[in-house]
Amino acid sequence: MIRCEGLGWTPGGTTVLDDITLEIARGEAFGLIGPSGGGKSSLIRILDLLVQPTRGRLWIGGDEVAWGSPEIVALRRRMAMVFQRPVAFRMNVAENVAYGLALRGVPRAERRARVADALELVGLDGFEDRRASTLSGGELQRVSIARCLVTDPGVLFLDEPTANLDPVSTSVIEEVVAGLRRDRGITVVMTTHNLEQGQRLCDRLAVMAGGRLVQVGTPLELFYRPMSIAVAQFVGAENLVPGVVEQMDRGVAFVRIGPQATLAVAVHAPVAGEVTVAIRPEEIVLAKGDACRQATANHLHGRVTAIDSEGPLVRVVLDCGFPLVALIRRLSYLQLGLEPGTVVCAEFDPNGAHLIARA
């Protein structure tokens, strides 16, 4: 559906995007994630043909984009984009939603029916005559989505669609987006800095940083097999422990991380040399004292140095010779009676860690 090769954008000599090559299939939900300033919004604006890239080629639905030609308008009409900050025209809701149809010369009677359908889809039926300027941010964003859907686009772009919205509007919008893919087979391309949202809504995610695609894969691949330290940090694999592979044995690498400590990590291919062990905090189980529970797991002994609440979970920082973060359930925390200074054993399964080769 969308393919680009070697896209680069350097407005005024500043490199914003560099060598972007990717392919998004018809009906796929594709997410661009990564820290702010990584180039996500710039890329999505180029894909929606709002900005002309400095370099590279772009195909939409099999046709190569001819920048500056009148065909651009026809191509744009097959797509739609929801912007991060919702804007409305100085009109009522129905006129706002119908705008794209009016531009396409759709007769008034047909417009009315399609607007009603689109508003119902985003849960704003009955809002037709409200002035757009009286709506809340969440309602306005839903109007923007209805304005996009009413034209029946083949591709829907969403640029951080829920970045500044309340949880209720966010979940309504997420449901609408998920429903679109399920019921209409629309190709969805979205940017988000919210990993969980990316995981919930997208088939594949691309991590962007410094204007480049750092890694593209399914959410699980990114979460459990980050290919670089930057990606590992972004997807929340907080514990990054440097070490050296000592030996390989039937799919398990033994990594020396200190004079006495060795970790076993499951790998899919042989590795050697210097590596970083990435361990997700929620994969770590704590036991009090020296009483480690599972013989097969990795064991690390340490002392609690800090305890923080993180929603329903508790974040425990240990000193194991290096800082190690564990995320445990509140009940476990209470049962263990942890406090700063408590000696604990941290365990994690060889499958709960991942090796990143160090260049």
Add this chain to the structure above:
Amino acid sequence: MSEIVEGFLQAIDLIVSLDPEVMEITLRTLSISLSSTLLATAIALPAGGLIASREFPGKRGLLYLIQTLYSLPTVIVGLLLFLLISSSGPFGELGLLFTSTGMIIGQSLLILPILVGLTIAALSAVDPLIRDTLASLGGTGRQQVFGLLREARYAILAAVALGFGRAISEVGVAIMIGGNIRGYTRVLTTAISLETSMGNLSLSIALGIILLAIALVVNAGVNLLQGGGRA
């Protein structure tokens, strides 16, 4: 002092009794100034839209020039147009001198810079995301400019009102191009100027009150529309 009070009372009488000459001058004035405002608006909207939506070398200089022309002296416009349409000028054959058509052209030229400049300013004040939204929804170039003008309609309306105010209150073009011919090209401002010099203070005051009343009505109308637009 008593002369002024007396003039004022007579003026009220002239207005209330719908004096034929006062009415005739007033209607002609409205017709000429409205026509010139419409003509200038018809040129200024597309021109302003084009300038605002494009980037080109010399744009800054052009904007500077337009702003300078806001305070174009009316007599300069009168003089330039006179040179162009007087019988020896290049457009002399059109016979526009001392006609209301000539006055309409002159007033349009006079207020065109204000209308173009304020249209550009109004469009520049529109949220840039509106422009992106218009493009993303599949608007052609023309549809995008139209959409932006529509978003800026209240600011543009204020600009049009300002232009009308300048057109209806100017004397230079009206007298140099129109010639203040009674029953033909005489308008409120030229009539006030003539009647005052002839000592007909009451007529002058009556015409002055009408001129102010027109300005008041136009302003109130614009305010009403803009207030409605904000809700």
